Structure formats: structure tokens, C-alpha cells
Amino acid sequence: MAAPVMDSWSWFPALALGVSFLKCLFISAYHSTDFEVHRNWLAITHSLPVSRWYHENTSEWTLDYPPLFALFEFGLSHVARHFDRNMLQVENLNYASPPTVLFQRLSVIFTDLVFIYAAKECCRCVQEQKGSRDVLNRPSFVLAVLLLWNFGLLIVDHLHFQYNGFLFGILLLSVSKHLQSQHLQGALLFSILLNLKHIYLYVAPAYGVYLLRSFCFSQDNKDGSIRWMSFSPLRLLALGAIVVSVCALSFGPFIAMGQLPQVLSRLFPFKRGLCHAYWAPNIWALYNILDKILAMLGVRLKLLQEAELPRASMTGGLVQEFQHSVLPSISPSITLVCTLLSVLPAAASIWRRPRGARGFLRCLLLCALGSFMFGWHVHEKAILLAILPLSILAVESREDAGIFLILSTTGHYSLFPLIFTPAELPIKVALMLMFVIFSFIALTKLHSNSGVASLLHPLESVYLLGLIPVAIACEVIFPLSSWQQKLPFLPLLVTSVYCSMGVCYSFLRLYISMLRDEERPKQA
Structure with missing residues (x-):
């Protein structure tokens, strides 16, 4: 991927300002329980000593x-006190005064400046078509619109509420x-990201293998095999120093206080169950519905007794553990093995x-989708971890563009149940249609x-x-x-199962595309 000199970026500020204005229109719209989650974190980090945060x-x-995200909330809390100090009291549960709502909404819009800057940097990395005056060419x-006006980010952050x-x-x-071969800077940013939100561990294998292979080895043999003499220990030490330094800054105080086990227990709560409140559109959604169908057939054929079947809590929309009725129940260790096997190829x-x-981007996508497909207690919002990077490939490859259309359409529609209020129905439908x-x-x-x-x-x-009906x-x-x-959970079930087929199909197509790319150099 080349980084050409752009002749004009006059359209970029207009796109950025336009979407920022749109976000401001959503300030008084519906917000989910995540709004209270982050208000509570503002209160915890502002009102309590570090030793009590976790x-x-x-x-x-x-x-x-x-911990780095806790520090982020701590920084925001010092601005929040100028809007409404009462939001920073831990005991004020479900507090949502107008100044509190205004501050929290504006904090998301303001911090989105990081995303706007990153989108422009990504746009600079794609190869332009020479001589074209039509912006759609x-x-x-196209990439700027796909990123800045991404439907999923708009409803997840600015309606549902997150960062x-x-x-x-x-x-x-x-x-x-x-993409610009600035590997140390990229590694530093990713290390910071991991210490802000650990869900990005999904794509850590892609970073680790790519940096070790392409940064720590300076040359290859002509046949593509490794020349171990080209290995650079200094580069490996530099990468290690970056990771260790960021983790020390983040977790160091809690290690010193002997609280690392407590922090880790909060970050990885395996007792929450296989699926989130409603099933993310992944392989476990198909596994769950297959188990339900087999159980129903078993009862009808009198092979099973309905009274002996486990309670169907997995369809209650609650975050909890459950046992499958017919198929073997899934444990966290099984999901870990399945996830590792899915990203290993x-x-x-690479x-x-x-x-x-x-190759790095494709590996990152497959790691993101593999973790989404087979992970434990996956949130439906995690599909954005694949959709956004795929946007970069979609503008450069016809095959990737087709995969993007399938994944983004099904993945974004799977987010519809997050916004279930009647007043916001026209908004999410209009935004989805515009983006698609x-x-x-x-x-x-x-x-x-x-x-x-x-x-x-x-x-x-x-x-x-078929998504229309x-x-x-x-x-x-x-x-x-x-x-x-x-059957209050039925629409969620139908949405998740239907969309999971499209996500699974996209995952397979991406793998096939990777294998084709791997064969091309051999044929050359």
C-alpha cells in the first residue's frame, strides 16, 4: 500500500464536521445502562482512592x-465537576441530570477527535486512482465516509452510549x-490500547506475529524462508520494552498494592456465561438454536422428558450461565481452544x-472475527472490530468489497436490538439505510x-x-x-441467528481469500 500525496482534502473537514453535528442532535436521545456504567466509573475514580477502585x-x-481507562475516566471527572458535582457521588445511582447527560454526550463527541484524526491517517495510506475528479472514484x-459515518459507531456510541x-x-x-512502516509507533499505540480496553486482545496475535516476523527479521531468503542471521535482538528488545513499560505504567500501582488478582478478576469475569444478554451473531448462536431444536424434537418424539431438561435461561435475555439441553455445554476452556484454532492458520x-x-490487515481481521465467532461471552458490539479495519481493504480490493458489504450489512443490523425504543426506530433505520x-x-x-x-x-x-422481511x-x-x-426474546433470537449466518460466511470468505493470496506468489 502506497501513501500518495493528496491533491486536495477540502472534503474531509466537511465530512468530519457533518458527522459531529449529527452526533450533537442525539444528545437528548435514548441512552442505555452503559450511560450509568460510565457515570459510576467517573464517581469511583474521582471520589475514592486508587486502592478502592477495583x-x-x-x-x-x-x-x-x-487501569489506563480508569485513568481516562479520572481525567474526565475533573471536567465533569464543572457540569454537575452530584454525578461524582458514588451513592447517586442512576443519576442523569440534564448537565450530566450533556457532559457525558459531549465527552464522547470530543474524544472522537482521535477517531477523526486516525481516519484521515488511514485515508492517506490507500492508493488513489490518478486523474479522477469524481469523489466516488x-x-x-469512500474510506473516509465508511469510517467517519460508520452506522455501528453512531448508534453504539451516540445513542446506546460508549467510547x-x-x-x-x-x-x-x-x-x-x-501501513507507513512505523512499527515501533504502531506497537506503542496498540500497547496503550490494550491497557485501555482488553477486548483488543482479540487482535493481539496478528500484532505479535506480524511484528516478530516483519520487524524483527530484516530479510528473507529468495524462497521466502527465514534467514536466522537476519534476526535483530535489538528490535525485539525495543518491542519488549514498549510493552513492558506501558503495562508497568498501567498495572504497576495495583501490583505494588497487591491487588493484581482483584483487578484481573474484574477484567475476566468467566461466570457471566457463554453468551451475552442476547446472543451475538456468532457460532454459539447457531449452536444454541440447534440445541433448542434438538430438545424440541426430542420431546415431540418422546425421546426426552420436558421436565428433565435444563431451564432455558439462555433465551431469557439475561447475563448468566446455563446448561445446554442436548448438545454438550460449552466451558471457557473450550471457547479458548476454538478461538486459538480459528486464528492459528x-x-x-503471515x-x-x-x-x-x-497480509497484516487480513490477519488482524481474521483474528478479530475468529475471536468474535468462538469467544466466551462475546458482546454483539465487538463485530465493529472487524467491520472498521475491513473498510480499508474494501476500497482497494473488489473481493474484499463484496465481503465488506455482507459483513457490514449483517453485522450492523445485528446491533438493531440495542436501540429498542420506538422514538429512535426511524433514526436507526434511516442511518442504516444511508450507510448501506x-x-x-x-x-x-x-x-x-x-x-x-x-x-x-x-x-x-x-x-x-432477506434482512428486509x-x-x-x-x-x-x-x-x-x-x-x-x-416470547419476548424471539426477535433477538431471530436477528442473532439470521445475522450469524452472514458473519460466519464472511469469516469463511476471508479465509479463502487469504489462501488465494498465499498461493499467488508460488504461481508467479
Whole structure:
């Protein structure tokens, strides 16, 4: 990937200002329990000594992010006190005064400046098409819209409420440094990111293997094998020093206080169960529904006694452990093994045959999706960890553009249940349609002159069109029917299971694409 000199960036400030203005319109809109989660963390870090941060449990929303994010909340709290000091009292549970809402919303919008800067850096790393004056023929413009106006980030951060834009900004900035061969800076940013939110461990294997293979080994033999004489211990020590220094800064005070086990117990709460409050669209959603179908068939065929089956708490929308009825129940160790097996081929591929920044990005995507597909207690919002980096590949490769259309459409629609209030229904539908329509039109124009069929196979198009009746049934018909009282979890189940098929398919297509790339150098 080259980094050409851009002739004009006059459109970028307009895109950034436009989406920032849109975010401001959502200040008084619906917000989820995550709003109270972060208000409570502001109170904990501001009102209590560091020694009590990871012990405080007045609220059920205890501090469960790494220490650097706690410091981030501590910094925000010193600004928050100028809006409403009462929000910084730990005992003020579910406190949401107008000044508190204003501050929390503005804090997300303001910290999104990191994401805006990172998006511009990523846009500078894509290869432009020379001589084109149409912005839709400029990969940098299309990528800027796909990142800045990403539907998932808009509803997850600015309606539901979180700080994903700030965090993904650091991730994309780290990726852009690697695309520019500034590996130490990229490693530093990723180390900071891991100590802000540990979910980014999902993509740590891609970083570790890529940096070891492409940064610590300066040259390869002509056949692609490693020349061990080219190994640089100094580079490895530099990488190690970066990781150790950042972790020491983050966890050092808690290690000194003997609180590391307590912190880790908050970061990795394995008792929360296999699935989140509703199933993320991954392999376990399909596993769960298969178990339910087998249980129903077993009862009908009188092979099972309904009274003897475990209580179906997995469909209650609650965060808790449960036992499968027919299929073997899944433990955290099983999900760990499955996750490692799913990302191992991708990591092995870039170790055996490095393919530069493109190979790293593909490995990062496969690690993100593999962890999403097979991980323990995966949040549905984690799908953004694959969608956002895939945007970079989508503007440069026709095949990746097709995968992006499938993954982003299904992955974004799977976020619909997060915003369930009637007043926000038109907003999420309009934003989703705008993003999907732009994605289809812009990527088609960018990559072909033969229409959408060149990016999607007919069956893929049929599958995506199937989201329309699913949406109508779940968002319109079901709330008006009597089933809402009897089966309140049904729309979530249908959404998760349908979308999981698209996510699984995208995962397989990405792997196939990686294998094809691996074969091309051998044929050359």
C-alpha cells in the first residue's frame, strides 16, 4: 500500500464536521445502562482512592476496564465537576441530570477527535486512482465516509452510549503506522490500547506475529524462508520494552498494592456465561438454536422428558450461565481452544509468507472475527472490530468489497436490538439505510462498471435482501402482536441467528481469500 500525496482534502473537514453535528442532535436521545456504567466509573475514580477502585461495588456496574481507562475516566471527572458535582457521588445511582447527560454526550463527541484524526491517517495510506475528479472514484473519500459515518459507531456510541470511537481511533492510528512502516509507533499505540480496553486482545496475535516476523527479521531468503542471521535482538528488545513499560505504567500501582488478582478478576469475569444478554451473531448462536431444536424434537418424539431438561435461561435475555439441553455445554476452556484454532492458520500464514501491510490487515481481521465467532461471552458490539479495519481493504480490493458489504450489512443490523425504543426506530433505520446505500453505490462505482452483481453473487444478494422481511417482522409486526408477552426474546433470537449466518460466511470468505493470496506468489 502506497501513501500518495493528496491533491486536495477540502472534503474531509466537511465530512468530519457533518458527522459531529449529527452526533450533537442525539444528545437528548435514548441512552442505555452503559450511560450509568460510565457515570459510576467517573464517581469511583474521582471520589475514592486508587486502592478502592477495583473493590467498590455499591453499584452493580463495577469498574471492569483496565487501569489506563480508569485513568481516562479520572481525567474526565475533573471536567465533569464543572457540569454537575452530584454525578461524582458514588451513592447517586442512576443519576442523569440534564448537565450530566450533556457532559457525558459531549465527552464522547470530543474524544472522537482521535477517531477523526486516525481516519484521515488511514485515508492517506490507500492508493488513489490518478486523474479522477469524481469523489466516488477516490478510495480516500469512500474510506473516509465508511469510517467517519460508520452506522455501528453512531448508534453504539451516540445513542446506546460508549467510547468506542476514541478506542477505535487508537486502533486505526496504530494500523496506519504499520501501513507507513512505523512499527515501533504502531506497537506503542496498540500497547496503550490494550491497557485501555482488553477486548483488543482479540487482535493481539496478528500484532505479535506480524511484528516478530516483519520487524524483527530484516530479510528473507529468495524462497521466502527465514534467514536466522537476519534476526535483530535489538528490535525485539525495543518491542519488549514498549510493552513492558506501558503495562508497568498501567498495572504497576495495583501490583505494588497487591491487588493484581482483584483487578484481573474484574477484567475476566468467566461466570457471566457463554453468551451475552442476547446472543451475538456468532457460532454459539447457531449452536444454541440447534440445541433448542434438538430438545424440541426430542420431546415431540418422546425421546426426552420436558421436565428433565435444563431451564432455558439462555433465551431469557439475561447475563448468566446455563446448561445446554442436548448438545454438550460449552466451558471457557473450550471457547479458548476454538478461538486459538480459528486464528492459528491466519497467524501461521503471515509467518510463513509475509505479504506486507495487506497480509497484516487480513490477519488482524481474521483474528478479530475468529475471536468474535468462538469467544466466551462475546458482546454483539465487538463485530465493529472487524467491520472498521475491513473498510480499508474494501476500497482497494473488489473481493474484499463484496465481503465488506455482507459483513457490514449483517453485522450492523445485528446491533438493531440495542436501540429498542420506538422514538429512535426511524433514526436507526434511516442511518442504516444511508450507510448501506452509500456502501453499495460507492464500492460498486469504485471497483466495477457492471453493477452490484460484480461484487455479490446472486445468493449473497438474496440473503441480504432477506434482512428486509426480518426487520419488518422484528421491528414492526412482532411488537404489535400477542407474542410479545409470550416470547419476548424471539426477535433477538431471530436477528442473532439470521445475522450469524452472514458473519460466519464472511469469516469463511476471508479465509479463502487469504489462501488465494498465499498461493499467488508460488504461481508467479
